[in-house]
Amino acid sequence: MALPPAFLDELRARTPLPGLIGRKTRLTKSGRNWKGCCPFHGEKTPSFYVYDDHFHCFGCGAHGDAITFVMRADGASFPEAIERLAAEAGMDVPKPSPQEAARERRARDLHAVMQAAAEAYHRRLFLPEGRPALDYLLRRGLKDATIRDFLLGWAPGGRGAIQADLKAEGVTEEQLLEAGLLRAGEAGDPPRDFFFSRVMFPIRDRRGRVIAFGGRILGDGQPKYVNSPETPLFRKRMGLYGLDLAREGAFRGASVVAVEGYMDVIALHQAGFTGAVAPLGTALTAEQLEELWRLNPEPVLCFDGDAAGARAAARAAELALPLITSERTLRFATLPAGEDPDTLTAKRGPAAFQAVLDGARPMSDALYGLIAEGRPAATPEQRAALRNRLNAAAGAIADKALAGEYRRVLLDRFFAASRLRPGQRPPPRRAARPAISEGPVRAERARMMFAIILRHPWILPQVEEAIGLLDLPPGPATQLRDAILAWGVASEPLDSEGLIAHLAHHGAEDAVAWALMPVGLPFAAGPEALPREVEEGFWHFFLRLRGEAELIEDQREARQSLAETNDPSAQRRLILVTEALDALRRGEGAAEASGDAA
Incomplete structure (x- = not known):
């Protein structure tokens, strides 16, 4: 059969x-x-x-x-x-027929034709005629082993080159036409090469069989890339570039990440990101999402950090919403402005792209921004329109339980942004009460901040300049700051005991005792706090010691830093600055400070 x-x-x-x-x-x-x-x-x-x-x-x-x-x-x-x-x-088994048997034989033959063509293009890359293409690939940072692993090649400019290369292997003109390697001539002219004067990228199916090619022109001509036409072996919307290698990478635990271009995939594999794939010159399709989910239940979609990248991310989210379930979803990563994976790894190494992957946001987190970005919500009509779009996005999810969870998450974000929870009414007017004295509140926040530094002085190189700019309450806080900065962050080792001994030697022993009073100290000042908890604790109290004008400037700088680096720490900094600014504008005082320290 x-x-x-x-x-x-x-x-x-x-x-x-x-x-x-x-x-x-x-x-x-x-x-x-x-x-x-x-x-x-x-x-x-x-x-x-x-x-x-x-x-x-x-x-x-x-x-x-x-x-x-x-x-x-x-x-x-x-x-x-x-x-x-x-x-x-739900499939019908094809009925055997002579015609279907013939098609199967042709398909087997076409796989052999495509493999032979890939090897012929690869050989030409290393001939004198292919030297400009080889130099281009080497200038792009590819190693010889990478060029051979991906079987990259060169299609020369002369007519009939691929036909001449494969003639000795018995490949016919009809097979070359069916495989998309030749295109029919016009007005009775003989067929001509589909690819000429292009760097060749073989496209393989998940089993590693060559099914098509992508060709890139050298220089600035257009179109920059040309893909094989649709053939019995190749449907552009079904495949992913690098799929066969990504299957092996995913099996060995690599993150599955979809990027934009062929060179991005190759550069990422060379840098160790062996789960990288790319669509075949088109926007991501539903069939390609299914392939991604076969590799990993939560693949990462990586987009450029510009307006076009935001539009592509929004289109991908819209496509994916009806398809996601509790068992399979997506994460979204954004590249630094002006970078793609190829240039990023070339200039800043694999760690820079790993930071992009580490900062990838779950779809539930990214979706609100993709829907709300650029849409004003200042008037009741605009807010209602945004709320309707959020409801519609959640409603597109086929899994009803999951749709309900998304609706809750999206509307929570919506009401938080509007500063009015569902059913919440403006608070009633109350009689004026004496204002809370700001001095003790600021002193307590400063104590929390310095307690964190004293227990975790490794953070000093990151925060030395920041604490030097603070307007601190007079007394032990100012004394501690001056003595800590006099210690010098270059001193080794940066340990708690060494710092406390230094401060005692410089007459700040009482100030240290004030800072480390155990009453109300935050978890971040404890010895068991993790580095991320220490950093977030420090910035939490630091930002609450800044004024509104300074926080607005901090927020602007944090947004710029996040746009430029897409670093998770920059994202956390922006969240903390925004929270601090909101707290200041809400007039949170002693109650908030004591809550922080609980």
Whole structure:
């Protein structure tokens, strides 16, 4: 029973292995995969693992895909297994016919033609005619091993080059036309090469077979990139560049990240980000999202930090909303302005792109900004329009429970931004009461801040300039600041005992005792606080010692820093500054200060 490979691939894709195998043996989550006791041999300790597209038993060696499992578990023949799985997947099994058999043979032949073409283009890259293309790739920072791994090549400018290269292998003109390597001539002219004078990027399917090419012109001509036409092997909306290598990377634990271009994918793989893929010259499609989810239930979509990137992110979110579930979603990452993954890793190394990935936001967090960005909400009409858009976005999610959670999250953000919770009314007017004295409040905030520094002086290199600019209450706070800055952040080691001893030597022993009084100290001043908790605690109290004008300037600088670096610490700083500014404008005083210290 000969069946088209495309049908078998789709049947496997539509058959979730955990659900199928879970009928025969109990499976439990193990990282991104599943494990259980092997259904094919008796065992008490699980050694049977289920992956996205295959199973493997490390005990008895059983291995295969969904079709193999049904055949082995149920004793079914190959046709019987196909019929059962197709019925469950809602697919019709193609009826064998001479025409379909011929198409299958042609498809097998076309895979061989495309592989031969990729190798021919690759060989030409290393000939004298390909030297400009090779120099271009080397200037872009690619290593020889990377060029060979991706089988990059060169299509020369002369007519008939690919036909001449493949003639010795028995490839016919008809096959070259069907594979999209030649295009039909006009007005009776002979066929001509589809690709010429271009750097060649073979496009492979998830099984590693060459199915198409992307070609990049050298210099500034247009179009910069040309992809193969649609062929029996290639549908542009179905595939992802780098998919076969990303499958291996994802299996080994790499983050799955979709970027824009072919060179971005190659540069990221070379930098160690082996889960990188890219759409094939188009906006992301639903089929490509399905491929991403087959690699990882929460892939990252990475966009440029400009207006075009924001529009692309919004389109991707709109496309994904009806498809997400509690088991699969997306994260959104934004590149620094003016950078792409290729230039970022070349200039600042892998750590810079890792910071972009670390700062990726869950879809539930990113969605509000994508919808609200650039839309005014100053009038009741504008706020109502925004609220309707947020409700519509949540309503697009097919999973009703998840839709409800998204609606709650989006509306919480909406009402927080409007400073009015659902059902909340403006507070009634109250009789005036004596104002809270600002002096004790500021002194207590300063004490909290210095307690954090005294217990975690490693933070000083980050905050030395900031505390030097503060207008502190007179007394122990000012004395501590002056003595700490006199210590010098270059001193080693930056430990608590050394700093306290230095301060005692300079007559600030009483000020240290004041700062470290245990009553009301925040968690960040404790020895068990983690670095991120220490940083957030410091900036929390520091920002509440700033005035409104200074906080507005801090907010502007934090926004600029986040736009330029997309660093998670910059994002946290912006959140803290905004919270501090809101607290100041709300007139929070002693009650807020004591709440911070609780």
